[in-house]
Amino acid sequence: MRRRWIDYLMLAAFAALAATAQQTTFRSEIHLVTLTFSVHDASGKFAAGLGANDFSVYEDGAPQKIASFSGDSQLPLRIGLLVDVSDSQNQFLKRHVKDTEAFLREILRPQDQVFALCFGDHMRLASDLTSSPAGIVTGLQHFEKNAGSLPELAPDPSREGGTALFDAVYAGVEEKLSGGSGYRRVLILFTDGEENSSAHDEVEAIAEAQDADVLVFAVRYTAIHHGRISARNQQGAAILLHLTGQTGGRDFDGLHTDLSQAFQEIAEELRSQYSLSYYSTNKAADGSFRKVVIQAAPAGLVVRSRAGYYARTSSPFP
Structure with missing residues (x-):
């Protein structure tokens, strides 16, 4: 009887190990990649009415089979406004608060949400996720009056006196836009692109946005002194162009583009997006970057999407 009981325990242990192994194998074989993207014709007009075919x-050059496809205009939006409040930028949004509120009133539906994060050497949550445009404006105004009373994300004393753009992107995605499904994720940056104090670098910020399928838009306000921009501002402009391009968003020159016009173009893009998913044929979770290209069959159409994703060793599910 005792022998039979020991045999039973051993069989149960082996069964549990086998089930765990099966589960691990199953997880390692599933690499679902989801991409949100927009399609334009040669004139820049959005192309509507397209299907998976x-x-x-x-x-990485290998064809993938589309597992699911949809027009995403009806999915809820989750938008993050990242506002640079360093000395060179803190007046820009003040002059355009009404434009910002008008944009949010136009784009937000009851199922949509937006948050506002102000950053310099600290990152303060001016407003948590809300469906209220007025709530966002109130939060930004409260920041102006008493920034220190607002919650701080990812505090780091080593940033003292600097501008942590990459940390703001990373924290905005990680804290507010990662995880879950069934909504479109968007960051809108108001900054000149100056970066001098982040713990995270540009590659990490882009990878975090790509892994969460976050579109990054930037409204760039670059001051001109003596008829030219400085080398630092040129570098900031290049950073924003790269950051938005790698995530499938766009960069707007706030100095030469009316902010209401930029908001209108962003709103049109968010209403005219598609989404598709596929199971990657490359099962290795090796941390390498996978370049993803979407091609549209009708001639003359241009697809704007994130450049790819990192096959994270810790989480193979981009």
């Missing part, structure tokens, strides 16, 4: 997807 109009697109081909390639990962």
